[in-house]
Amino acid sequence: MEQTNTAHKSLTMRALDKVEVVGNKLPDPAIIFFICLVVVWVLSAIFSQMTFTTLDPRTEEAVVVNNLLTGASLADFLSRMVTIFTGFAPLGVVLVAMLGVGVAEHSGFISAGLKRMLDSTPRTLLTPMVVLVAIVSHTATDAGYVLVIPLAGVIFYAMGRHPLAGIAAAFAGVSGGFCANFIPSAIDPLLQSFTQEAAQIIDPTIQVNPLNNWFFNSASSLVIISLAWYLTDKVIEPRLKEVAVDGDPNEIPKFEDLNPVQTKALRYASLTMLAGIVGLIAILYPETSPLRDANGELTTFAAPVMQSIVPIIFLLFLIPGVVYGYMSGTYSSTKDMIDSMTKAMQGMSYYIVMAFFCALFIDAFGKSNLGALLAINGAEFLQGLSLPASVTIVGIIFLTAFVNLFVGSSSAKWALLGPIFVPMLMQLGISPDLTQAAYRLGDSSSNIITPLLPYFPLVVIYCQRYVKSTGIGTLLSLMLPYSITFLIVWTAFLLIYWTVGLPLGVGASYVYPAG
Numbered sequence: 001m002e003q004t005n006t007a008h009k010s011l012t013m014r015a016l017d018k019v020e021v022v023g024n025k026l027p028d029p030a031i032i033f034f035i036c037l038v039v040v041w042v043l044s045a046i047f048s049q050m051t052f053t054t055l056d057p058r059t060e061e062a063v064v065v066n067n068l069l070t071g072a073s074l075a076d077f078l079s080r081m082v083t084i085f086t087g088f089a090p091l092g093v094v095l096v097a098m099l100g101v102g103v104a105e106h107s108g109f110i111s112a113g114l115k116r117m118l119d120s121t122p123r124t125l126l127t128p129m130v131v132l133v134a135i136v137s138h139t140a141t142d143a144g145y146v147l148v149i150p151l152a153g154v155i156f157y158a159m160g161r162h163p164l165a166g167i168a169a170a171f172a173g174v175s176g177g178f179c180a181n182f183i184p185s186a187i188d189p190l191l192q193s194f195t196q197e198a199a200q201i202i203d204p205t206i207q208v209n210p211l212n213n214w215f216f217n218s219a220s221s222l223v224i225i226s227l228a229w230y231l232t233d234k235v236i237e238p239r240l241k242e243v244a245v246d247g248d249p250n251e252i253p254k255f256e257d258l259n260p261v262q263t264k265a266l267r268y269a270s271l272t273m274l275a276g277i278v279g280l281i282a283i284l285y286p287e288t289s290p291l292r293d294a295n296g297e298l299t300t301f302a303a304p305v306m307q308s309i310v311p312i313i314f315l316l317f318l319i320p321g322v323v324y325g326y327m328s329g330t331y332s333s334t335k336d337m338i339d340s341m342t343k344a345m346q347g348m349s350y351y352i353v354m355a356f357f358c359a360l361f362i363d364a365f366g367k368s369n370l371g372a373l374l375a376i377n378g379a380e381f382l383q384g385l386s387l388p389a390s391v392t393i394v395g396i397i398f399l400t401a402f403v404n405l406f407v408g409s410s411s412a413k414w415a416l417l418g419p420i421f422v423p424m425l426m427q428l429g430i431s432p433d434l435t436q437a438a439y440r441l442g443d444s445s446s447n448i449i450t451p452l453l454p455y456f457p458l459v460v461i462y463c464q465r466y467v468k469s470t471g472i473g474t475l476l477s478l479m480l481p482y483s484i485t486f487l488i489v490w491t492a493f494l495l496i497y498w499t500v501g502l503p504l505g506v507g508a509s510y511v512y513p514a515g
Helices: 002-024 029-047 071-086 089-106 109-120 123-140 143-158 163-176 187-199 214-239 260-284 309-328 334-347 349-368 370-384 389-403 410-426 432-445 456-464 472-500
Strands: none
Touching: 029 349, 029 370, 029 456, 071 349, 089 109, 089 143, 089 309, 089 334, 089 349, 109 143, 109 260, 109 309, 123 143, 123 163, 123 214, 143 163, 143 456, 163 214, 163 432, 163 456, 163 472, 187 410, 187 432, 214 432, 214 472, 260 309, 309 334, 334 349, 349 370, 349 456, 370 389, 370 410, 389 410, 389 432, 389 472, 410 432, 432 472, 456 472
16 A cells, blocks of 8 residues: 555656646746737637627627737727736736835844744644635735735745745635635625526526625635645645755845844834724724725625725735834835835836736737637536536536636636526526535636636746746646645535535525525
């Protein structure tokens, strides 16, 4: 048995090494996005000459592929190029958050806080703690990408563990476990709105609760934490044992014992951050809070607080970072604070270049309607197979995971797939709640293995801080075990959860019509 296991692990490691080698031979991510842009242009010109009978559920009209190589389309592209780039949502999220985080980092506040945390966190529990924090970060939309993932590398490195293992564990929690969370977030009511609209195609009176998957998502958190813990400690980190940390020493934080001045500065800076959090809660608490939506809700996308997550992160790190900087002696003037922001932006220079090409590609792919054609035809193919309900659920999960490699936005995919999946399964006696849970599972599992994820190149940059040779293939080989394991085990967990009859969420059911 021991020999078999060893042989199996050896085969797995060889396969992952092959993925890394092949992946690292791919062009730079910015060039990949440019190539994809050109491919979309060419395919749009080809497929625009064809007539499709595929109906777009959003318009009830046949899908028409738009030719992006016409003179009018190219003129429109050139006229919008600047706004396409400046309007690229992940770019603003990353840069604004990093301005505040940069001050907290370069003032020494983050390093001092991590030192205190490391003193109280057992080494054996570091991985599940990182994954847990990564999962909870979903509540703050994209905060996990710009905050939790890089900090995980810092924490692992300070603990004497490989920093890339920490980054991989956090990436798995933030992105691979995207639909797993103990705390409801803005994505819940967003997806629910599409689900309800799709369900009303069959039953105009049906109402879907925004927390219809909350119980399953909460239970899934335990599954994701357990799987990521095992994979990080038993598969990923042993594989990284021979990978030397050769990054720029000036870019890798050093952890030394805090002197009395730094200890006092950390105390006051931490109290400042705590006061900011308490103040925010006090502002949010009244039903008439200006940060709530018109109905007094906090978690809808219309709520100002959900649209202000990144500025809140900026302030919650900027102000304590300044307090620590002045009290510890790191800062002596306002210029030092600006220098910290400048250094943070210097580290983001490559991401800005990559984001330019990424924004152009995503805009072109959406305008071409090629993504809609791919998603809808895949869903209709699955519908035409007329498989048993449980097999269809598995098919939805795997189809969603595949489509997710090409269409990144969770809500955009559900706007396309929901009007097909939800009515189809309702006619099989399956509730919209279960269909949505299956979709969210598949959508999460493949996030971490698609270079077309806007934040994927950013994670590569985080890794290069420690291992200069890190490329797309390196990150793919690290994340592939998480993705495949999540997809298989999580799917089995949903089927068992369904069989046992545990509640999916608030006001949810497994069958339609609900008994």
